[in-house]
Amino acid sequence: MTSKETNFVSAVIYIHNVENQIAEFLSMLIFVMENNFEHSEIICVNDASDDESVQIIKSTSKNANSTSVSIINMSYFHGLESAMNAGVDLAIGDFVFEFDNSYCDFHQEKIMEVYKRALQGYDIVSASPNRKEKFNSEIFYKMFELFDSRSHKMSTESFRITSRRAINRINSLNRSIPYRKALYTNCGLKTDNIKYDIINTSSLQYDNKEKSYRLGLAVDSLILFTDVGYKFSIVMTIVMMLMSIFMVIYSIIIYATLNPISGWTTTILFISLVFLGLFGILTIVIKYLQLLVDLVFKRKYYNFESIEKLN
Numbered sequence: 001m002t003s004k005e006t007n008f009v010s011a012v013i014y015i016h017n018v019e020n021q022i023a024e025f026l027s028m029l030i031f032v033m034e035n036n037f038e039h040s041e042i043i044c045v046n047d048a049s050d051d052e053s054v055q056i057i058k059s060t061s062k063n064a065n066s067t068s069v070s071i072i073n074m075s076y077f078h079g080l081e082s083a084m085n086a087g088v089d090l091a092i093g094d095f096v097f098e099f100d101n102s103y104c105d106f107h108q109e110k111i112m113e114v115y116k117r118a119l120q121g122y123d124i125v126s127a128s129p130n131r132k133e134k135f136n137s138e139i140f141y142k143m144f145e146l147f148d149s150r151s152h153k154m155s156t157e158s159f160r161i162t163s164r165r166a167i168n169r170i171n172s173l174n175r176s177i178p179y180r181k182a183l184y185t186n187c188g189l190k191t192d193n194i195k196y197d198i199i200n201t202s203s204l205q206y207d208n209k210e211k212s213y214r215l216g217l218a219v220d221s222l223i224l225f226t227d228v229g230y231k232f233s234i235v236m237t238i239v240m241m242l243m244s245i246f247m248v249i250y251s252i253i254i255y256a257t258l259n260p261i262s263g264w265t266t267t268i269l270f271i272s273l274v275f276l277g278l279f280g281i282l283t284i285v286i287k288y289l290q291l292l293v294d295l296v297f298k299r300k301y302y303n304f305e306s307i308e309k310l311n
Contacts, residue, residue, distance in 0.1 A: 004036055008092065009033065009095050009096075009115070010043060010095070011029055012087035012099065013102055014083055014100050014101055015057070016083075017050065018049070018051075018053050022044075022102045023060050025104050026056075026061070026102070030067055032112065036112055036115075041068045043072060044057050047077055047078055048074055048078075057069070058071075072086055080213070081180060096167060098159060098161070099159045100159070103158075105129060110127055110196050111159075122191060123166040123189035123190055124191040127159055127195075128156055128158065128196070129158060130196060130198070134156075140222075141154050141155060144222065147231065148227065154182075154185055157193075165189070166189050169187050178217075178220060230286060230289075233282075240279045241280065244273075244279065248272045
């Protein structure tokens, strides 16, 4: 008989209206946990589901023997990141699996492959489908890489495993975690990504509430973790300042070469100079806001991967 892993492992699953797939997914996960680990737990985070997801989880969990199954019922719809934060905070495992959905397009053996990869010295190991990114996801990740030079290449992930050290590191960086993937890629610890061939070609479906949340999350993440908002604002400010300067020059030329209506030149000069000063002040304000964002959401003085004591 193959010996089981002695590490305590937690698995956190995000649940929101998944009555059609949660039974199969949870049964598979219970099987993997009980056949490979001496101690394990599964935490289902119910993010205000209004279908039969919770009842199905309760029924399916009766098949578990050595693995404990818990449900966190969120008070109202929080969205993926906040809900998963609640689950990870409750998890006590040495390693924590994070399943952002219960859609399974991978062989169950990939779960242990990711775990064993983590044992090789990687604090965060993710699994991604080996297929072309969806158009909107591809645009998002390209923008993220373009406007954040510190970020590693990101892609759509089906699940990941994080060590206790990684969780502690992330919690020390931010009180709240608005977008875990961005923090994971920039926390300074060793990360790896495993690609797998998909076994289920059907697409993952989201309801309107989740679609709206994910769109908002993408916009918020770009603003908080990259310089896209700052650079866009600076570019627009410079453009408007140049237009104001042009209007000053234009009004002077009109005054010198033509016979404008009385007061026209003075009014145009005044408006142009006011806007020039306004946009100059706006540039400074934007810089201060960017610094505040850096201090609040990117507050880290340095990162290190490991410490080796030689003697």
